[in-house]
Structures are given as C-alpha cells and as structure tokens.
Amino acid sequence: MLTIRDLGVNFSGFWALKDVDLDVSEKSRHAIIGPNGAGKSTLFNAITGYLKPTTGRVNLDGQDITGRPPHELVKSGLGRSFQRVNVFQDLTVFENIQAALLAHHSRAYDLFTPGARLYRAEAEAILEQVGLKDEANRVAATLAYGKQKQLEFALSLASEPKILLLDEPTAGMSPRETSEILDLIVRIQEAQGFTLLFTEHDMEFVFAIAETLTVLVQGRPLATGAPADVRDDPEVQRVYLGGHASGGKDAA
Template sequence: MSPILSVRNLSKNFGAIEAVADVSFDLAQGELLALIGPNGAGKSTCFNMLMGQLKPSAGSVKLKGREITGCKPRQIWRMGVGRTFQITATYASMTVVENVQMALISHHKRLYSPFPFAHRLYRAEALALLDTVGMADQAERHCAVLAYGDLKRLELAVALAHEPMLLLMDEPTAGMAPRERIALMQLTADILAQKGISVLFTEHDMDVVFAHSHRIMVLNRGRLIADGTVEQIRNDPKVQEVYLGGGTLFKPAGESADA
C-alpha cells in the first residue's frame, strides 16, 4: 500500500540559516508518527511546509501520490489534511456545539451561502462528534469558560469535522497537566485508530510520545538524526546525547528512577 504522506529531501533556508535540511520520510495509513527534537530543531518549520504555510527551499511533499508542494493551506485542507495547533483556536463567544457546526458548515462548503439559521445546520453531526470526544454534555457551554483540556478535546472534534485522512498535531498536549496529557492522547489514539486516520504530531512530553507513538523521528538542527520504533529511539545514543547529554532518555514503566 502506498503511503498517505511521502516527503523527500525537504529543506528550508532563511537566508544563511538552514532551518530544515534534506528531510525524507513516509507515513502509512493509520500510523501515529511522532516528530520530536529540542527547541529550535525545525519541527514547526517542517509542519508549516507540509501544510503550505511556508514554501520549501527544496524538496517534495506528496499526499497519496499527489504533489502538494507549493499548494496553499486551504487547498491542502480540502485534500484531506487537518491540523491542530499548540495554542487552541476556537470561537470564545460561541458555544461548544456552535464551534463544531461552523467547522461542518465550512466542510460542506456553505460558508458563502445565505444561512440565517446557521445554528440549525449540521447540529446532529456536531453533537455526534462531541460525543466521540467526550464533550456532548458541554455542548451548550461557551468556549470562554472551558478548562484548557476541554478546549483541546473540542479542537479535536473540530478537526474531525473535516473527515481528514491525515492529521497534523502541533504539541497537542501543551499547557495541560500530566494526567490530562495521557488521557487526551489515549482518546486521540483510540479515535484515530477507529477511523484509520494517519497522524504526524510533535510533542515535548516523552511519556506521551513513548506511550502512544507507532514510530518516532528525531530532528536536531534541522536534520533527521533517528527514525525508528520506541525501543530503538529510547536506546539511540545520538538521541540521548541531544536530549540529556548522554544517559537514559526514558526509563521503562516499573523501573525505579534510581535503578
């Protein structure tokens, strides 16, 4: 089966600064792939090129074999690529269900049609999506009063409204408490597995990365230095050097901190 996303020799220069250099990888259908690295490694730049916010200096990005390099973000979104952001972007003055309805209105191309009764459109679909992410009981609450973890779950429902084949998630658990992070990523992994959606996500919390990733890539100074399974990345000397200056990056569950 051909990959959902195929990236070859992707590079981005800002003047003399090489932010991303010769990055290549494939993402399979239903795969949960983590892209990790220290601050300034080039993760956000890479994401912005994949989604069309930045034009690559070189390289190719293909979605199911179709070249999307240079396409605008809205074109890429229409092709089936969704994205969530490190800082949530919801309509604070609207209710939870209205936020999802707006996403569905856009998905069904009704934004430029007269809709004096927009609050009635796609309400059942919106409620079903909220039920999927465990937010149905908060459908009528305004986003301005939601806890941050609930905003993250709402953002996931909004992303799913577009029925994406690929979801790019930029630090999906940023700003959340440790227990909330694990719960959100478990929910995300379960939903995406059910729907067969491929995911590329960045994350700084190694517990989240190792618990839920099928595969992990590591960027450092714009270059991929490792690509492998959880065990391979955990025990990779180059990765340990980048994160901790040597030593163990992550201790398996059940092993004491002073073992």
C-alpha cells in the same frame, strides 16, 4: 501516504530544515521528537502550507502538495489541530462544530437551509466522541483550557482528515490533562483510522503512543524507526536522549 523528499527551509540564511526525507505510513502514529529549535514546528508548517519550503517536495497520497495553501490542503484530507484561531470564542461549542462542518462541506449558511443540512447529527456525534456533550451549549470563551483543547481537536475532526498533524497538542497541560487528551486522541485515531503525525515533549507518552519515531536534530532527521530501536540507537543516545533512555520529561 505522506512522502517528503529533500525538504529544506531557509530563514534569511539559516537552514531551519535541511535534507529532510521522511515517509509516514498510512494509519500509523508517527512522532517527531528533538530538542527545542530542532525544526519540528517548521517541518509541520512546511507540510501544512503555512510556510513555503525553500527546497524539496511534499507528497500526499501520491499527489504533489508542496507549497499549496492550508485551506486547499484541508480539503485534500490534511488536518491540523490546536490552533486557537479556529475557535470562535463567541459561539457555543455546538455552533463551533457546526461551523467547522459547514466550512468543510462548503455550504454557505442561508435562512432557507433546512435543519438537517446544518449537520446537527454530525455535530452531536463529534461532541459525543470527544466527550464534550455536557459543554455543547457553553460559549467557547468560557471553557477551561483543557476543554478548549478538546474543542480544537473536535474541530479538526470535522474536516474528516486522512492525516492529522498535531504540534505539541499537550503544551501547557498538567500531566493528568496530558494523559487524558492523548488517550482521547489515540482512541479516536484508532476508531477513525486516520494517520497521526505529532510532536510531544513528554518522552513517557511518546514511547507509549508512537509506532514510529523520528529524531530531528538541527533541522536534520537523525534516526527513524520503531521507538525501542530509536531509543537504543547509540547516535541518538549521544546526541539527544542521553541519560533519559527510559523516558522522562527532561529529554525534550
């Protein structure tokens, strides 16, 4: 459903991404792994419209979306989560979800809008799904870090993504929080059937969750395939995974 060809990003002479070909299948869980500075975030930024690629094309569902701005891409079903900027700190959890639903449905708020149009039922359903029901009336700024992350994930669901891109969704989390939020993400991804493209530094979780794995090294894809095959690839072993074939945090 997502097809990337010859993608390149050049930062004043330095190719952060070069010759990237990548196919992400519908409804799959596809992880991008690689050392720090490999270009993972740059790849996500180029796909989601936060930076314009220097070369190449990005296709979503057969449509060329190269260089289109983020808000247009969200409308096309390309969601991106875990951006602190999307959370209104002064609004409650419930109001944040309502605002995201309103934004998605492009309905301007006005005093004559009947209650039903404020997406109360939809907001409640999302809160229930992500396990934030008890926090519905809390002001976002007062939430603990893990709950903030859950809220950001909830907000990304409001746009009903066909594909969701998560760049290190568990950054800064404890192993327990990491395990909880990844469980949640997988549960909702399976229930809603969207495609998930993500990066994650903890190899144990990557191998537990991903159906397809791409190893990115110095801006170029080194290998793509089923996790077990990629893990056993001698070149991947040599360049990246090294002694961490069975999984472990150090590999990142």
